[in-house]
Amino acid sequence: MTAEMLEQxxxxxxxxxxxxxxxxxxxxxxxxxxxxxxxxxxxxPGGTVSGPTMMELADAAMYMxxxxxxxxxxxAVTTSLNxxxxxxxxxxxxxxxxxxxxxxxxxxxxxxxxxSEASDDPVAHVTATYxxxxxxxxx
Amino acid sequence: MTAEMLEQxxxxxxxxxxxxxxxxxxxxxxxxxxxxxxxxxxxxPGGTVSGPTMMELADAAMYMxxxxxxxxxxxAVTTSLNxxxxxxxxxxxxxxxxxxxxxxxxxxxxxxxxxSEASDDPVAHVTATYxxxxxxxxx
Amino acid sequence: MTAEMLEQxxxxxxxxxxxxxxxxxxxxxxxxxxxxxxxxxxxxPGGTVSGPTMMELADAAMYMxxxxxxxxxxxAVTTSLNxxxxxxxxxxxxxxxxxxxxxxxxxxxxxxxxxSEASDDPVAHVTATYxxxxxxxxx
Amino acid sequence: MTAEMLEQxxxxxxxxxxxxxxxxxxxxxxxxxxxxxxxxxxxxPGGTVSGPTMMELADAAMYMxxxxxxxxxxxAVTTSLNxxxxxxxxxxxxxxxxxxxxxxxxxxxxxxxxxSEASDDPVAHVTATYxxxxxxxxx
Numbered sequence: 001m002t003a004e005m006l007e008q009x010x011x012x013x014x015x016x017x018x019x020x021x022x023x024x025x026x027x028x029x030x031x032x033x034x035x036x037x038x039x040x041x042x043x044x045p046g047g048t049v050s051g052p053t054m055m056e057l058a059d060a061a062m063y064m065x066x067x068x069x070x071x072x073x074x075x076a077v078t079t080s081l082n083x084x085x086x087x088x089x090x091x092x093x094x095x096x097x098x099x100x101x102x103x104x105x106x107x108x109x110x111x112x113x114x115x116s117e118a119s120d121d122p123v124a125h126v127t128a129t130y131x132x133x134x135x136x137x138x139x
Numbered sequence: 140m141t142a143e144m145l146e147q148x149x150x151x152x153x154x155x156x157x158x159x160x161x162x163x164x165x166x167x168x169x170x171x172x173x174x175x176x177x178x179x180x181x182x183x184p185g186g187t188v189s190g191p192t193m194m195e196l197a198d199a200a201m202y203m204x205x206x207x208x209x210x211x212x213x214x215a216v217t218t219s220l221n222x223x224x225x226x227x228x229x230x231x232x233x234x235x236x237x238x239x240x241x242x243x244x245x246x247x248x249x250x251x252x253x254x255s256e257a258s259d260d261p262v263a264h265v266t267a268t269y270x271x272x273x274x275x276x277x278x
Numbered sequence: 279m280t281a282e283m284l285e286q287x288x289x290x291x292x293x294x295x296x297x298x299x300x301x302x303x304x305x306x307x308x309x310x311x312x313x314x315x316x317x318x319x320x321x322x323p324g325g326t327v328s329g330p331t332m333m334e335l336a337d338a339a340m341y342m343x344x345x346x347x348x349x350x351x352x353x354a355v356t357t358s359l360n361x362x363x364x365x366x367x368x369x370x371x372x373x374x375x376x377x378x379x380x381x382x383x384x385x386x387x388x389x390x391x392x393x394s395e396a397s398d399d400p401v402a403h404v405t406a407t408y409x410x411x412x413x414x415x416x417x
Numbered sequence: 418m419t420a421e422m423l424e425q426x427x428x429x430x431x432x433x434x435x436x437x438x439x440x441x442x443x444x445x446x447x448x449x450x451x452x453x454x455x456x457x458x459x460x461x462p463g464g465t466v467s468g469p470t471m472m473e474l475a476d477a478a479m480y481m482x483x484x485x486x487x488x489x490x491x492x493a494v495t496t497s498l499n500x501x502x503x504x505x506x507x508x509x510x511x512x513x514x515x516x517x518x519x520x521x522x523x524x525x526x527x528x529x530x531x532x533s534e535a536s537d538d539p540v541a542h543v544t545a546t547y548x549x550x551x552x553x554x555x556x
Contacts (some may be wrong), residue, residue: 014185033420045152051198051217056191079191079385080358080407082221082499086519099421101542102503106384107357107409109501111528111542125528125544126519127501129358129387129407184540218524219546221360223387223405225380239405241364245523246496246548248362250403252388264379264389264405266362267496268546270524291462323430329495330473337468356468360499 001068003027004040009072017103022047029086029097049089049123055116055130056102058126062110066130069103079107081128089116089123098126108134140207142166148211149203161199170238171204175232188228188262193253197222197265198236201249205269208242216247220267228255228262237265245271279346281305286341287350300338309377310343316369327367327401332392336361336404339374340388344408347381357385359406367394367401376404384410418485420444426489427481432555446515449482457458466506467538468544471531475543478513479527483547496524498545502538506533506540513541523549 001009003024010022019041026033034057042053060076066076098112108130113122142147142163158180166173173196181192182249184227200219205215237251252261279287281302288300297319303309312335320331338357344354376390386408391400420441427439443450451474459470474512476495483493512519515529525547530539 019180041158051220052191052195055194055198055220059190059194078224080221080223081190081194082219082360082544084219084518084546085217086526101501101539109503109542122518125526127499127542127544129501221405221499223379223407225387240362240400248364248403261379264387266403266405267359268362297458319436329498330469330475333472333476333498334469335473356502358499358501359468359472360497363495363498 001071006064006068007036007103008061009067017060019058019081020056024064025095027068029067029069031097032061032068032097033097034061034064035093035095037093043091046066047091049091049116051083051085051095054085054094054124055081055083055097057094058112058114058124059127061098061112062128062130063106064101065098065110066108066132069100070132076130077135079129079131083124083126085124087119087123092117099126103113106134108132110116140210145161145203145207147198148206151199156195156199159195159199163203164234166204166207167225168208169273170205170236171199171200171207172234172236173203174234175231180185182230186230188230188233188255190222190224192221193228193233193263194220194265196233196235197267199252200237200251201265201267201269202218204237204239205271208239209271213272214272215229215269218267218270222265225235226258226260226262228253229257231256240266245273279349283344286343287345288338291411295334295338298334298338302342303373305343305346308349309375310339310346311373311375312339312342313323313371313373321369325369326342327369327372327394329363330362332363332367332372332402333359333361333404335372335374336390336392336402336406337406338403339376339390340406340408343376344386344410347378348410353411354408357409358402361404363402365397365399365401367392367411368396370395379405384412386410418444418488422477423481425461425483427429427477428446432479437473437477441481442512443517444482444485445452446486448514449478449480449485450512450514451481452510452512453532454510460508464508464509466508468500470501470502471502471511471541472498472508472543474513475531475541475545478515478529479547480542482517482527483525483549486517487549492550493547496546496548499545500541500543502541504536504538506531507535509534512552518544525549540551
């Protein structure tokens, strides 16, 4: 799936993450870069970006990276996610850069760095595992 | 801090999680039970609750469990969170039940089970680590 | 599988963990307690137990908890393990107490507390995921 | 610390990991490559390398990466470790390649890929967190 197809699939299938206004900046055979713009609802006191916003961005990035490889399978589900928060993120554009560590028949594993504007150091690091539903006969 | 104080602190300090309408059902020296009611924004296609909603609930539960012990320290920050998604959650009331595994000077670690209505089996399991800011002199 | 069967299976199949001298103290439908006695090779300077020893104990506990339910399937493999080190363990008897959070067709998830002698507080907490190989026809 | 200093420090301080015969192949300001050769004690039935061996290698790699930056501080301790097992490793040389994601005053976070001979795909991926003891006055 191309960047445009991924964005369209997302809009159609997950209206609930419309608030993130996700943009696919790059996608290829084993990596992806997506970005969002933080709004008030994503911030915490002191003007930092909330942890759940970063987890949601990483989860979406993993999903789109996986879809890009296996096609629009809405039933793929996250089975685990591990995040380390590293630095204080600032509001504005937030980018998730990730790659597949494994794309197996039943499980896919990816890792992601999250970045704020104005620094090359990651604000968080995520590994996530997705379960891939078995293909049905005739499907 | 009591349940009422925690809810008030949350409303005052984190208006962004007002959408969760969190309720502290129980809190004591090393455990907490909080609940939320899922709304459309928390759901996924097929009527399941989104992973990010569960991560946000667990993150809030850990924060409130910690605050209940150390008082209203808005600067305590999550340093890591690990979640395993176990079963498909259903919309409605979602409950997080957790306990402190460690409350050290610099780090606190907690674990949480997340539960949907209509089942005693957890829909997700979370461990989370918080960094506790050092007390300032005179504070 | 009973405690004795588990210990026998372990001895036959994994001679490499003989150094742990694992003892199954309890096992039932969804929980297990196993213990080991630390030897010099498991210690670190200052007389604490090494992290890898604790990870190996937890990994073995998860494996035996799973085998107790699904029978002697040597091909079940760990897919992920997350450990939080909480307190300094002391040499001597170390116990892992765990339970299944999920036993699905393809994945099993368990959580474990590790305990040293002389304290009721856990020295570490582990969640682990195992992949269960599909049954072959005729097997 | 240089590669030679790290290996010497390890031999002096952690005789218990002598069985790994660790070799520091590269170390710089924020990355490290170390390797080991698997022996019988590191293997599982079917000739694969055991999970605990990989966890021990990753833990040692993180420790040495940290020491290379902050000097020989035997008291730095792992606070958490998350590993995803990705592919079946083969006996022989096993390499851990890692980098610091964060080197803070109190916490350091690193990520590592583990590699078997004969493949460029990682057999496991690890993130680990170390607690750095505060410097004593006069030290």
